Amino acid sequence: MRILVCVKRVPAPGARINVTADGQTVDAAHLGFTTSPHEECAVEEAVQLTEAHGGEVTVMTLGPVAAEEQLRYAASVGAHHFVLIPIDDVDWDPQRTASALAEAIAAVEETNGAFDLILFGNESADAGGFQVGVRVANHLGRPIVNGIKGIEIGGEQGGELDEGVATARREIDGGFEVYNVPMPAVLGVKEGINLPRYPTMKGRLASKKAVVDTDERTVEAGGQVRLRLHRPVEQISETVILGTGPEAAPAVVDLLEELGVLS
Amino acid sequence: MSLLVICDHDRGTLSDASLEALTFGRPLAAAAGLEMAAVVIGEGADAAAAGLGAHGASTVHVASHPLLTDFGPEAWGETVVQLVRGTGATAVLACGTDRGNEVVAQVAARLDQPFVANCRSVDPTGDGSGNWTMTRVQWGGSLLEDATLTAEIRLVTVAHHVVEGVAAEAPASGTMVSFVPELDDALARTVVADRVVLTRGITLSTAPVVVGGGRGVGSAEAFAPLEELAGELGGVVGCSRAVTNNGWRPHSDQVGQTGTRIAPEIYIASGISGAIQHWVGAMAAKNILAINTDREANMVTRAGHAVIGDLHQVIPAITEEVRRRRG
The missing domain is CATH 3.40.50.620 (HUPs)
Structure with missing residues (x-):
């Protein structure tokens, strides 16, 4: 089977996120970059599915030229083909991002045929627009379900087992929902669907030779415009230290009683 | 309109x-x-x-x-x-x-x-x-x-x-x-084809009390005292991303940006340093009690209350005190 995964390069924040002077983006001067967590799991899931069922994984990203680093990382953990849609350093809005991705996907599919599955992360770790996957699926006229924490190929359709169906599990409070989605399909994946592997030395070496195709897209901006980013004002209150070590237990239980959680 | x-x-x-x-x-x-x-x-x-x-x-x-x-x-x-x-x-x-x-x-x-x-x-x-x-x-x-x-x-x-x-x-x-x-x-x-219920009753997102453990807990087995305290308080156990990455707890227990957002009456965060990824999942808690050996840990400085000490000693002591008061 052929699987496409769309990923986003995001800063890897520690305990605090700073903003550039113009308020347009995160100040990454002292930060490393990584693949947005849900999407790292999506790449792993795609690799596992092709290991089990055969096929190839293509990874696509819309981002600065430096996002090639995330494509090469995907290569080091087993992905096969790579497409970079280069933009400047500042995020594109969700409509614009989705249109460019949908065009680039259509271009790949025109040459090689439709992907059986397209995986997105449920939302990006930084901008968190919660919509790019849904818009792309809509552009391509394919079904999409978000929040997916389990995928199996083959599912029940009309009472019979159908190889062309992806059975997807979505976590809900206290359990999960099951969807039987006919392929070609799009799924929005969440962290927890798997534990992503670390690259092997062999994988790292191979990733250096991976060929990254560049596909420039000029697309109109959408209706959501960023004015500025800023850090929320934190209500800094003095931490009340209830004590040190196990001797603090009575003071803790006093607090629990006060809050009424001891009844 | x-x-x-x-x-x-x-x-x-x-x-x-x-x-x-x-x-x-x-x-x-x-x-x-x-x-x-x-x-x-x-x-x-x-x-x-x-x-x-x-x-x-x-x-x-x-x-x-x-x-x-x-x-x-x-x-x-x-x-x-x-x-x-x-x-x-x-x-x-x-x-x-x-x-x-x-x-x-x-x-x-x-x-x-x-x-x-x-x-x-x-x-x-x-x-x-x-x-x-x-x-x-x-x-x-x-x-x-x-x-x-x-x-x-x-x-x-x-x-x-x-x-x-x-x-x-x-x-x-x-x-x-x-x-x-x-x-x-x-x-x-x-459309949803099937629905599977794993747990009935309180869950991480609805629990009035969440007892959280981080890297400082040290192993899957060492979560047992946290389970005990959570059980005593009618709550559930949560954990940080480091814990799920180590395979100590299932991802469904993870509190954080890529896990579950919690909003309990009190969140007892033990052995958790408080990276942004975790904090944003916990910040809707009405009260936070941090238990940590490091007074300068993010979780401690952001919490309303804290106990400075080893969670392996503090948590069982709290459980014991709760039981003692209940007679």
Whole structure:
């Protein structure tokens, strides 16, 4: 089977996120970059599915030229083909991002045929627009379900087992929902669907030779415009230290009683 | 012209998130000069719709169709699109839960309109030229974005836990109107086919007490005393991302940006340093007690209360004290 995964390069924040002077983006001067967590799991899931069922994984990203680093990382953990849609350093809005991705996907599919599955992360770790996957699926006229924490190929359709169906599990409070989605399909994946592997030395070496195709897209901006980013004002209150070590237990239980959680 | 609020429910019981959306929607609709309407979809919708006048909805659309008996993002999105077209609604609002954001994204894609997710505030008078302005959440809440929205139909969600859902001071009529959308049979492709219940009763997102453990717990086995304390307090155990990455707990126990957002009466965070990823999942807790050997840990400096010490000694001591007082 052929699987496409769309990923986003995001800063890897520690305990605090700073903003550039113009308020347009995160100040990454002292930060490393990584693949947005849900999407790292999506790449792993795609690799596992092709290991089990055969096929190839293509990874696509819309981002600065430096996002090639995330494509090469995907290569080091087993992905096969790579497409970079280069933009400047500042995020594109969700409509614009989705249109460019949908065009680039259509271009790949025109040459090689439709992907059986397209995986997105449920939302990006930084901008968190919660919509790019849904818009792309809509552009391509394919079904999409978000929040997916389990995928199996083959599912029940009309009472019979159908190889062309992806059975997807979505976590809900206290359990999960099951969807039987006919392929070609799009799924929005969440962290927890798997534990992503670390690259092997062999994988790292191979990733250096991976060929990254560049596909420039000029697309109109959408209706959501960023004015500025800023850090929320934190209500800094003095931490009340209830004590040190196990001797603090009575003071803790006093607090629990006060809050009424001891009844 | 109206603001249409999408209300989610569980077999007739409105979700807290829906009440948050209605509470956020009332002043928004008033400032925008719009009537506030609501839509409730699927089995049990009648029961859920009945109380919405008290929350300020003047019209409540009750949508029903054989494809709407259970959740399906495409069928729900298409239903809202048809309702928007049929009623001339100029704005749509939902609470930014996973489901809320997914349905509004479906509406946005189908109407080809922008959609601003997880707002903390929305000003419909905006920049004075008809555009709305808003502040929305990035990085799960550790960064904010001011944005403008230029659209024919404004689509927004309000971030979960930004407001508390309360009834309207002046109730509206809440007139119920039934609505049957025309849905293509093909949309059955994304309707829930089956539902599996793993745990009944309290869960991480609803528990009044969460006892959290981080890297400092040290192993899967060492979570047993946390389980014991959680059991004693009628709560559940949560954990940090480091814990799930080590395979000590399932991902469904993870509190954080890529895990579960919790909002308990008290969060007891033990052996957790408090990286941003974790903090944004815990910050809606009403009280936080940090237990840590490091007085300077982020979790300690941000918590209202803290105990400085080794969680392996402190947690069992708390459990023992709770039992002693109960006799």
